[in-house]
Amino acid sequence: MEQFIQQILNGLTLGSIYGLVALGLTLVYGILHVPNFAHGALYMVGAYVCYFAMVELGLNYWVAMAAAAAVVALLSVLCERLVFHPLRHAPPIHDKIAAIGILLFLEAVVQMHWGADFRRIPTPYTEILRLGELTLPAQRLLIIGGAFALMGALHLYLKKTMTGLTIIAMAQNREGAFLVGIDANRVAMMTFAIAGALAAIAASLFAPINLVYPAMGHLVLLKAFVIIILGGMGSIPGAIIGGLIIGFAEALGGFYISSTYKDVIAFVLLVVILSIKPTGLFTKGVR
């Protein structure tokens, strides 16, 4: 039983990270219909900025996380302005190729500066809480708490503020949004900024219990795509719940089935769910 609860905790940790990354991906998809393959690279850059600020500059963990969020938000907006915006009238394949271009570019830049070695961010909270047989590392609790707080904040922002509503409006009816005077550029920049910040925060939360290296975004990105396909492209609750499903499946599958194959589980689940419900779990779109 303790083992099981321990794995649930691990699942929640993974699920909240995946959820944050998938949220950004789904928001961008919802308004631009671009599958942003560069999103994993933004996640990776977030981890490196956090690493740089904490290890090389010696800053506090939270300051480093805020810096990562700010830098990656800016970088994400630049991608939109310099790459996706000029391609807005081009066929969709151009966006996809460009996104892969950004991905390769960012990885190359990071590798040029930091090399391909694995790096570590020191765990700022090393305490381990014990509840009976359960061990609860503080960093994991921080990840779960932080991720859910952020999702809650994003939910309130999107549902309760006029600027947040413009993002949903743009996703639900683009022309309708134009006709009430919503500016497409503003919404696109805001969405990319939010997506970038979420990815960077996810990376900064996760990095202390993981490794930092140039290709670290690949698997996360693939899983985030699995999640938003599962959850329904553009669906916000779909991204959160899909993230948790994949997180739990991976933690439990990795423990009870085979840890070697834990990264395959997400994809097996994708095939299974899509063969039962081909449109994804949440098909109503952004709500």
Next chain:
Amino acid sequence: MLKLEGVDAKYDSFKALDGISMSVEPGELVVLLGANGAGKTTLFNTISGLMKPAAGRITIDGKDVTGRKPSALVAAGVVQCPEGRKLFPGMSVLKNLRLGGYVHRRDRAGMNRTLEQVLAMFPILDEKKDEPAGSLSGGQQQMVAVGRALMGRPKLLMLDEPSLGLAPLVVKQVFERVEQINAEGTTILLAEQNAYAALKIANRAYVIENGRLTMQGDREEMLGNEAVRKAYIGA
């Protein structure tokens, strides 16, 4: 108020509007009559800034707005209630209406006042205000669309076939509201195929065919015009 001079619009190489010159004066209710595919929606979208004109000039109160973004037109007081409504279907009626007032978002008091007026004009929307707009009936959705446009506090309200697909009784209600909005001081440009009902509440009308304006006149002239009666009223 609104003036077009020699406006052309194209879809790729297809010229959908050809030398449109027209004007709408403050306080008027002007009807744009045209059959399917005549170019009514294209004309509205060109005025609204969703499409850029290929030639010509559009002015609002003497100010050149040719080629400006839709948000600039809304800010200038030109608001379109589009064909097919283009609501935000997953959002509540209330959020749809509030988003209609997006350009006035900093003026909360004014926005609430307009909202009250809109809900008073369409009491059914008050009842349904928390329901997703997409779950309403066609007629109710049309009211949300008109209400949303009114939330932008238009000086010129452009209505693109608001009666399309509605039951006759509902059509009558919609036209009554349109007449009321005009009587309360909003200038209106109304695109319709439902010529008789539209002309009854109009001051003037234009007829558009294949992207060109072919006829114009005041209500009596149009109602009495043999060609108009034949083509659009069927009598």
